Amino acid sequence: MTVASNFLAFVALGLTLLLVWRQSWRGRVRLFVMQSSVLAALAVTLGVLARRPALVAVGVVFAVMKTWIIPRVLRRMGQGNPLRPVAPGRSAGLPVLAAGALVVVAYAVMLPITGAAAVGIPTRGALPLSFAVALIGLLLCVTGRDALGQVIGFLVFENGLFGLALLATYGLPGIIEAGAFLEVLVLVLLMEGVLVQIRREHESLDIDRLRELRG
Amino acid sequence: MIGARLALPLAAAGLLARARGRAATALHGAAVVGTLLIGLVVAVAAVRGTEATALGGVLRVDALSGWMIMVIVVVATLAGAEAPRYAADGRAFYALLHLMVFTMLLAVSTDDVGLMWVAVEGTTLASVFLINFERTRASLEAAYKYLLICSVGIGVAFCGTVLVYYAEVMRQQTLAEHSAHALRWTALLALAPALPPRVLEIAFVFLVVGYGTKAGLAPMHTWLPDAHSEAPAPVSALMSGVLLSVGVYAIARFKPIVDAGAGPGFAGRILLALGLVSLAVAAAFLWAPANYKRMLAYSSVEHMGLVALGLGFGGVLGVSGALLHVANHALAKSTLFLLAGRIRASYGSAELAAVRDLVAAVPFSGRAFMLALFALLGLPPFGLFVSEVMIFGAGFRAGHPWLAGVALALLLVAFAGLLRAAHRMLLGAAPTLAPAGALWPGSVPIVVALAALVVTGLAWPPGLADALALAAKVVSP
Numbered sequence: 001m002t003v004a005s006n007f008l009a010f011v012a013l014g015l016t017l018l019l020v021w022r023q024s025w026r027g028r029v030r031l032f033v034m035q036s037s038v039l040a041a042l043a044v045t046l047g048v049l050a051r052r053p054a055l056v057a058v059g060v061v062f063a064v065m066k067t068w069i070i071p072r073v074l075r076r077m078g079q080g081n082p083l084r085p086v087a088p089g090r091s092a093g094l095p096v097l098a099a100g101a102l103v104v105v106a107y108a109v110m111l112p113i114t115g116a117a118a119v120g121i122p123t124r125g126a127l128p129l130s131f132a133v134a135l136i137g138l139l140l141c142v143t144g145r146d147a148l149g150q151v152i153g154f155l156v157f158e159n160g161l162f163g164l165a166l167l168a169t170y171g172l173p174g175i176i177e178a179g180a181f182l183e184v185l186v187l188v189l190l191m192e193g194v195l196v197q198i199r200r201e202h203e204s205l206d207i208d209r210l211r212e213l214r215g
Numbered sequence: 216m217i218g219a220r221l222a223l224p225l226a227a228a229g230l231l232a233r234a235r236g237r238a239a240t241a242l243h244g245a246a247v248v249g250t251l252l253i254g255l256v257v258a259v260a261a262v263r264g265t266e267a268t269a270l271g272g273v274l275r276v277d278a279l280s281g282w283m284i285m286v287i288v289v290v291a292t293l294a295g296a297e298a299p300r301y302a303a304d305g306r307a308f309y310a311l312l313h314l315m316v317f318t319m320l321l322a323v324s325t326d327d328v329g330l331m332w333v334a335v336e337g338t339t340l341a342s343v344f345l346i347n348f349e350r351t352r353a354s355l356e357a358a359y360k361y362l363l364i365c366s367v368g369i370g371v372a373f374c375g376t377v378l379v380y381y382a383e384v385m386r387q388q389t390l391a392e393h394s395a396h397a398l399r400w401t402a403l404l405a406l407a408p409a410l411p412p413r414v415l416e417i418a419f420v421f422l423v424v425g426y427g428t429k430a431g432l433a434p435m436h437t438w439l440p441d442a443h444s445e446a447p448a449p450v451s452a453l454m455s456g457v458l459l460s461v462g463v464y465a466i467a468r469f470k471p472i473v474d475a476g477a478g479p480g481f482a483g484r485i486l487l488a489l490g491l492v493s494l495a496v497a498a499a500f501l502w503a504p505a506n507y508k509r510m511l512a513y514s515s516v517e518h519m520g521l522v523a524l525g526l527g528f529g530g531v532l533g534v535s536g537a538l539l540h541v542a543n544h545a546l547a548k549s550t551l552f553l554l555a556g557r558i559r560a561s562y563g564s565a566e567l568a569a570v571r572d573l574v575a576a577v578p579f580s581g582r583a584f585m586l587a588l589f590a591l592l593g594l595p596p597f598g599l600f601v602s603e604v605m606i607f608g609a610g611f612r613a614g615h616p617w618l619a620g621v622a623l624a625l626l627l628v629a630f631a632g633l634l635r636a637a638h639r640m641l642l643g644a645a646p647t648l649a650p651a652g653a654l655w656p657g658s659v660p661i662v663v664a665l666a667a668l669v670v671t672g673l674a675w676p677p678g679l680a681d682a683l684a685l686a687a688k689v690v691s692p
Contacts, residue, residue: 109417173397213353213440
């Protein structure tokens, strides 16, 4: 179980780093879909190995939502957006380096949980990996140059949290899991509404144009 | 009863989504009054010491919940009475307003910290559309920032909740089948002394950053001035008046657990630091505000900072001061936002420079605005004076004279800035204004709110002291 969970969490982190490196939003959406599939596989694997049928169901719902529904919405949001949001010449090296540093940070923060003295469930070793995914998602969200990039960053953050919850608890109580799913879905749909309006107002999703409110 | 209290605004939201015209306004009015009455009955019973549970313990109303329910339904009534001015034909406006009230009530009356998280996230989703109701460029930008920043914040709070759950798992060393009680606050509190302290500490940091974002504590407050100044007045009133406090409430729920598990002091220190930073950020802006709605919004950062200080100083005095301050601030700030909405409608601008000779130009709204502003400044005879004295008294008593002194100095800076703004609004020659709308029925609740502020400042009704102490003991046993 430890091997499987470590491996899948590691793959998810690797895909996140690729996502930071990739500049085109279509490529990022594809990587997001791949990452979500890996996390869905993680849920199903844990569900089978730990004999938690509910967790298998969570994995299936997660897969439907994050590899099918949400990517469709993301592609709708991106319709007509330039493939690469930033002016050329910006290297992806620095963000990737920052993302690497965040992995170290994630291990440092989670030390009391994963340290030698700690006890707990067998999958705890992979917790910092998922936490790093969440932190890198946050980085994408903060440094995103356009609204679509920020939304993708937020979704990566959300994926990291899902992985964290899986590895720490083998799934949360049903009502919370359901509530969380529903809310991500509503949030993405609301975001689409807002983004459509931003594009209509500003003819771009570039967040540098959002500068009405200062002070 | 507590189930009915939650069902009412939810059902109203559902019905209002379909109603239109006069029927919608009438239904909205009935729902506001119904929510107020049932809410008060539940709240009064709770703050007198009768705990109520429903749905097998998922819903639980103790004295702290009762206090929050009272504040929520009162502000909902204030905002609800003003809403018809803004709703126009917007059916969604009423429906989402009631949905927002429902999510807030759910957040404060569930025993399950996971469900509380779902409800707090629900408040964000219900209010986004309301912020962007006027669909201007500025309100759109405010809504986007609000949705993104608060969702990230609530994600961080999710992380904290998961870690609390993990702490429980670690203690048991095995992952037992989920019991439905795993995330019950009452169960966590009972287990707390046995939970691993370092994990609880990390969890609390996540929870404070996450729910602190919703509470508008600096430095996570960046969405607040935009959202609160761009939303229609009733929505600003609800958000500034109670939604922020719901965020603080969520933090306050976790504080006794962390105090019991990680030792006293840790949670308090973090709250004190955030409170002080919030006061400093707000004071820096309030020194020279340019826009009176943004001024009110920054003042909310200031007052949430004060509430955080009260919780951080701790003890029954500090916590009851904080809770009283939540109620006082809710009354004063929601009144101010409602009146600011009317003033903006009359003058056609939210810039301070545009407002001249306020009292002569709009007699009722102008006078009420000034009275509420004086209340907000913490002048006697209004209630905020009393709750601020309680909070700072707790600070000196808890052995933080320097910290309390610095906080007082920052408060003084904000005081001077707000006073100067009031001065500018009162002087000058009045321009010719658009005629004000009808005063009734939105004005009666405003007068009642101002009267209530005098009551909490001068003459506490019998039972208020006991109720506060009882609610404070939940946070600081």
